[in-house]
Amino acid sequence: xxxxxxxxxxxxxxxxxxxxxxxxxxxxxxxxxxxxxxxxxxxxxxxxxxxxxxxxxxxxxxxxxxxxxxxxxxxxxxxxxxxxxxxxxxxxxxxxxxxxxxxxxxxxxxxxxxxxxxxxxxxxxxxxxxxxxxxxxxxxxxxxxxxxxxxxxxxxxxxxxxxxxxxxxxxxxxxxxxxxxxxxxxxxxxxxxxxxxxxxxxxxxxxxxxxxxxxxxxxxxxxxxxxxxxxxxxxxxxxxxxxxxxxxxxxxxxxxxxxxxxxxxxxxxxxxxxxxxxxxxxxxxxxxxxxxxxxxxxxxxxxxxxxxxxxxxxxxxxxxxxxxxxxxxxxxxxxxxxxxxxxxxxxxxxxxxxxxxxxxxxxxxxxxxxxxxxxxxxxxxxxxxxxxxxxxxxxxxxxxxxxxxxxxxxxxxxxxxxxxxxxxxxxxxxxxxxxxxxxxxxxxxxxxxxxxxxxxxxxxxxxxxxxxxxxxxxxxxxxxxxxxxxxxxxxxxxxxxxxxxxxxxxxxxxxxxxxxxxxxxxxxxxxxxxxxxxxxxxxxxxxxxxxxxx
Ligand code: ATP
Ligand code: MG
Numbered sequence: 001x002x003x004x005x006x007x008x009x010x011x012x013x014x015x016x017x018x019x020x021x022x023x024x025x026x027x028x029x030x031x032x033x034x035x036x037x038x039x040x041x042x043x044x045x046x047x048x049x050x051x052x053x054x055x056x057x058x059x060x061x062x063x064x065x066x067x068x069x070x071x072x073x074x075x076x077x078x079x080x081x082x083x084x085x086x087x088x089x090x091x092x093x094x095x096x097x098x099x100x101x102x103x104x105x106x107x108x109x110x111x112x113x114x115x116x117x118x119x120x121x122x123x124x125x126x127x128x129x130x131x132x133x134x135x136x137x138x139x140x141x142x143x144x145x146x147x148x149x150x151x152x153x154x155x156x157x158x159x160x161x162x163x164x165x166x167x168x169x170x171x172x173x174x175x176x177x178x179x180x181x182x183x184x185x186x187x188x189x190x191x192x193x194x195x196x197x198x199x200x201x202x203x204x205x206x207x208x209x210x211x212x213x214x215x216x217x218x219x220x221x222x223x224x225x226x227x228x229x230x231x232x233x234x235x236x237x238x239x240x241x242x243x244x245x246x247x248x249x250x251x252x253x254x255x256x257x258x259x260x261x262x263x264x265x266x267x268x269x270x271x272x273x274x275x276x277x278x279x280x281x282x283x284x285x286x287x288x289x290x291x292x293x294x295x296x297x298x299x300x301x302x303x304x305x306x307x308x309x310x311x312x313x314x315x316x317x318x319x320x321x322x323x324x325x326x327x328x329x330x331x332x333x334x335x336x337x338x339x340x341x342x343x344x345x346x347x348x349x350x351x352x353x354x355x356x357x358x359x360x361x362x363x364x365x366x367x368x369x370x371x372x373x374x375x376x377x378x379x380x381x382x383x384x385x386x387x388x389x390x391x392x393x394x395x396x397x398x399x400x401x402x403x404x405x406x407x408x409x410x411x412x413x414x415x416x417x418x419x420x421x422x423x424x425x426x427x428x429x430x431x432x433x434x435x436x437x438x439x440x441x442x443x444x445x446x447x448x449x450x451x452x453x454x455x456x457x458x459x460x461x462x463x464x465x466x467x468x469x470x471x472x473x474x475x476x477x478x479x480x481x482x483x484x485x486x487x488x489x490x491x492x493x494x495x496x497x498x499x500x501x502x503x504x505x506x507x508x509x510x511x512x513x514x515x516x517x518x519x520x521x522x523x524x525x526x527x528x529x530x531x532x533x534x535x536x537x538x539x540x541x542x543x544x545x546x547x548x549x550x
Contacts, residue, residue: 004052004055004056005056006049006052006053006056006310007310007311007313009257009313009314009315010314010315010316011049011053011225011227011255011257011314012053014225014253014255015027015053015057015225018224018225019057024224026057026058026059026060026224027053027054027057027059027060027224027225028054028059028060028061028062028221028222028223028224028225029050029051029053029054029059029060029061029062029223029224029225029226029227030050030061030062030063030064030218030221030223030226031043031046031047031050031051031061031062031063031064031085031092032064032065032066032098032214032217033065033066033081034065034066034067034068034069034072034073035065035066035067035073035074035075035077035078035081035198036069036072036073036074036077036269037077037269037270037272037273037284038077038080038081038084038269038272038284038285038291038292038293039080039081039084039085039291039292039293040267040269040272040289040290040291040292041260041262041267041290041291041292041295041305041308041326042259042260042261042267042290043084043292044088044292044305044306044309045259045260045309045312046227046229047085047088047090047309048088048305048306048309048310049227049257049309049314050227051090051092052310053225054093059224060093060094061090061092061093062092062093062094062095062096062221062223063082063085063092063094063095063096064095064096064097064098064217064221065078065081065096065097065098065099066098066210066213066214066217067097067098067099067197067198067199068098068099068207068208068209068210068213069207069210070193070195070196070197070198070207071193071195073197073198074198075198078198080284080293082095083293084292084293084296087292087296087302088292088302088305088306089302089303089306094221096217096221097199098213098217099197099199099200100199101213101216101217101220102200102203102204102208104216104220105208105212105213105216106160106206108216108246108247108248109156109171109189109190109208109212109246110153110156111245111246111247112173112189112245112246113149113152113153113156113171114149114153115245116149116174117173117174117175117245118152118171118172118173118174118189119142119144119145119146119147119152119171119172119174120144120147120151120152120155120156120159120169120170120171120172121142121144121145121169121170121171121172121186121188122144122168122169123142123143123144124167125167128142128170128188131177132177132182132185133177133182133185134182135182138177138178139177139178139182139185139186140177141177141186142172142186145174145186155169156171156190159171159190159192159205159206160204160205160206162194162205164192165192166191166192166193166194167191167192168192169192170188170189170190170191170192171188171189171190171206172186172187172188172189173186173187173189173212173241173242173245174186175187175238175241181234181237181238182234183211183234183235183237183238184237184238184241187209187211187212187238188209189208189209189211189212190206190207190208190209190212191206191207191209192205192206193205193206193207195207211235211238211239211242212242214226214239215239215240215242215243215248215252215254216242216243216246216248218243218252218254219243219246219248219249219250219251219252220248220250221250222250222252223250223252224252224253225252225253225255226239226252226253226254226255227254227255227256227257228254228255228256228257229256229257229258229259230256230257230258230259230316230317230318231259232254232256233256236254236256239254240254256316257314257315257316258314258315258316258317258318258319259318260309260312260321261318261319261320261321262290262320262321262322262323262326263320263321263322263323263479263480264323264474264475264476264477264478264479264481265289265290265323265474265475265476265481266290266475266476266481266485267290271485272284272289272291274486275289275475275486278486280486280489281475282527285297285527287299287470287472287525287537288472288475288493288494289475292305296511297523297525297526297527297537298472298523298537298539299330299511299513299521299522299523299537299539300326300330300539301330301333301334301513303333304326304329304330304332304333304334305326305329307329307332307333308325308326308329311325311329311548312325320479320480322546323474324544324545324546325546325548327540327544327546328544328546328548330521330539330540331521331540331542331544334513334515334521334539335370335515336368336370336371337371337513338368338513338514338515338521339367339368339374339514339515340366340367340368340369340514340515340516340517341367341501341502341504341505341514341515341516341517342379342412342413342457342458342459342501342502342516342517343457343459343467343469343499343500343501343502343505343516343519343536344386344387344388344457344458344459344464344499344500344501345388345469345471345497345499345519346388346389346390346497346499347386347387347388347389347499347500348386348387348388348389348392348430348431348432348433349384349385349386349431349432349433349461350384350385350386350387350403350417350432350433350434350435350458351383351384351432351433351434351435352383352384352385352417352435352436352437353420353434353435353436354436354437355382355383355437356383357383359382359383360380360381360382360383360460360462360463361380361381361382362378362379362380362381363378363379363380363381363413363414363442363443364376364377364378364413364443364444365377365378365379365413368515377504379413379460379502379503379504380460380462380463380503381414381415381460382460382461382462382463384460384461384462385411385458385459385460385461386458386459386461386464386499386500387403387411387433387456387457387458388456388457390402391403391409391456392404392419392422392430392433394422394430401452401453401454402454402456403417403419403433403435403456404419405419405420405421405422406418406419406420407419408452409452409453409454409455409456410441410443410452410454410455410456411437411455411456411457411458412443412455412456412457412458412517413443414437414442414443414458415437415438415439415441415442415443416437416438416441416452417435417436417437417438418435418436418437418438419433419434419435420434420435420436421433421434422434456518457516457517457518459500459501459502460502460503461500463502463503464500464501464502464503465500465501465502465503465505465506465534466498466499466500466533467498467499467500467501467505467533467534467535467536468496468497468498468499468528468533468534468535468536469496469497469498469499469519469522469535469536469538470494470495470496470497470525470535470536470537470538471494471495471496471497471538472493472494472495472537472538473490473492473493473494473495474490474493475489475490475493476488476489476490477489477490501534505534506534508524508534509524510524510525510526510529511523511524511526512524513539515542516536518542519538519541519542520538520539520540520541520542521538521539521540521542522536522537522538522539523536523537523539524536524537525537
């Protein structure tokens with residue numbers, strides 16, 4: 001990406017110092033997702049940070065799939081992750097899979113064993129947990145801890161050769177069961193798992209644990225600055241221990257930063273997967289989800305997401321970011337880019353009784369009043385229109401300035417109309433509003449004779465085209481989401497409306513974005529739109545209480 005300037009943050013400062021001091025000539029960063037789900041906006045924070053730093057300092061940024069756990073990982077996820085990173089606007093310098101390093105990781109484990117720094121343990125998972133101790137109590141050493149190097153080498157090789165059952169043995173680092181840092185209490189580094197891997201098939205039946213694999217992956221690739229989220233801070237001593245004891249040539253530096261959390265949504269892949277698997281949402285790309293694919297389908301642009309990630313910045317303490325801040329950035333991005341058109345989401349018919357029957361005319365309308373470059377269009381107008389049901393009241397409330405018997409409003413891009421009458425059906429529902437229009441008040445003619453307090457939108461009933469509008473609200477009712485989020489789902493997070501759009505909108509294509517007058521920004525949905533009917537996702541409404549702090 002050209003001309004990236006990363007806002008100053010403590011990680012950027014470290015990099016500047018490392019380049020200045022000559023510690024590194026070139027930086028190498030990486031984005032290391034586990035392919036066990038779709039990416040979310042939290043990942044975007046990490047992607048933007050790693051790739052922007054790589055770009056600004058003319059370094060290298062790798063894409064690396066951390067695929068060391070064959071139980072949860074799938075090719076579908078690998079594919080979607082690549083797509084999402086590219087869509088966000090980034091190109092990796094190298095594409096790597098942690099599973100490509102399984103042989104080297106295995107050999108480095110043998111280095112540990114030979115140095116007396118790793119042993120094969122036969123405690124069960126429960127026993128290991130029991131022996132580990134607590135924050136206030138030291139752990140207990142495993143009875144298998146003092147096996148001879150020869151025995152460990154032999155057992156580890158046989159683990160690899162598939163001689164033992166899942167869970168019967170593990171390889172553990174031999175560090176310090178009394179360490180105040182529980183991560184250092186002889187952590188497991190390999191487990192037996194007779195499970196097919198999406199990349200290596202059945203070649204391996206032992207798999208490395210994250211804490212062991214990750215530092216080695218970084219070191220193998222020569223990563224200079226390994227950026228991860230805060231919960232790994234306590235793992236850093238172990239990270240450094242593996243790099244050193246495995247005698248890695250390159251020494252990466254792990255630096256932790258705060259995770260992104262957003263209000264009224266869930267962020268972890270585990271929780272997102274629950275929503276998908278329980279059919280609470282319509283797949284990983286449901287427009288209500290904070291997944292990259294969901295945001296894309298909702299209508300967010302890569303620019304808006306990148307700008308949001310840059311604005312929230314990078315800090316050392318976790319915090320909850322207001323979802324409205326993300327909405328702010330898509331409004332900013334689309335404000336001058338998206339054409340502004342008219343659609344009626346909840347229609348009621350309006351008849352202009354003094355407009356000649358059978359006739360119609362074409363009116364001029366700007367495509368975006370704030371951006372002349374988007375040009376103008378003609379919209380048809382005739383005796384029968386649709387307006388929003390809520391733009392008429394039989395008995396107006398105080399301060400209601402839209403249509404009611406005796407009141408006059410402006411029809412956007414057209415004329416003033418005055419309500420004279422309305423028609424009810426047998427059930428008492430209003431089905432038609434009768435108005436007269438004043439030909440002198442045509443938009444664009446500079447009419448100054450009198451004023452009206454309200455401008456409403458409309459579509460010409462003769463040419464309007466039916467369309468579906470999907471209106472979204474927060475998926476989760478609580479701002480700050482806890483583990484019982486499934487009990488906290490907002491049942492009204494999706495409302496589907498069938499209305500009409502102005503004729504010109506029929507040329508819109510999937511993923512095209514428009515501002516619909518008074519309703520907000522909309523995206524043409526790629527999943528439900530058909531040849532016959534456009535389906536629109538509302539990205540955001542027009543107004544917000546949110547203000548960016550300067
Ligand atoms: P999840 O809990 O959602 O599965 P994860 O951290 O396990 O997240 P990974 O696939 O391991 O997901 O993450 C890839 C990278 O993205 C890591 O470097 C991780 O630190 C970063 N990352 C994940 N979630 C966030 C977040 N909410 N904010 C910032 N960075 C994140
Ligand atoms: Mg994970």
